[in-house]
Amino acid sequence: MAEDASLEDFLDAGDESEDEREGDTPAGDDTTEMESDAPDSEASTDAVDPAVTTYAWSSEGAACAECGEVVERRWTQDGQLVCGACKAW
Numbered sequence: 001m002a003e004d005a006s007l008e009d010f011l012d013a014g015d016e017s018e019d020e021r022e023g024d025t026p027a028g029d030d031t032t033e034m035e036s037d038a039p040d041s042e043a044s045t046d047a048v049d050p051a052v053t054t055y056a057w058s059s060e061g062a063a064c065a066e067c068g069e070v071v072e073r074r075w076t077q078d079g080q081l082v083c084g085a086c087k088a089w
């Protein structure tokens with residue numbers, strides 16, 4: 001029971017922060033920010049770690065595009081969502 005509650009809390013927090021970011025900055029600008037590896041990262045205070053590639057998180061899990069394994073977290077690679085094992089870091 002306690003695990004369910006904490007999981008829901010985590011989901012809610014994630015959704016809220018994502019909404020804030022999207023309302024703040026247009027999606028196109030976000031992409032540009034991630035591609036340009038600017039040294040002055042202080043300018044973007046609310047930015048997530050720029051080194052981290054965009055990833056998708058699913059509480060129920062989703063199949064990796066490469067190996068088909070169902071995982072909670074997948075990363076975008078070549079336009080596909082792959083698991084951590086298939087992602088070329």
Ligand SMILES: [Zn+2]
Nearest residue numbers: 064067083086
């Ligand atoms: Zn995989």
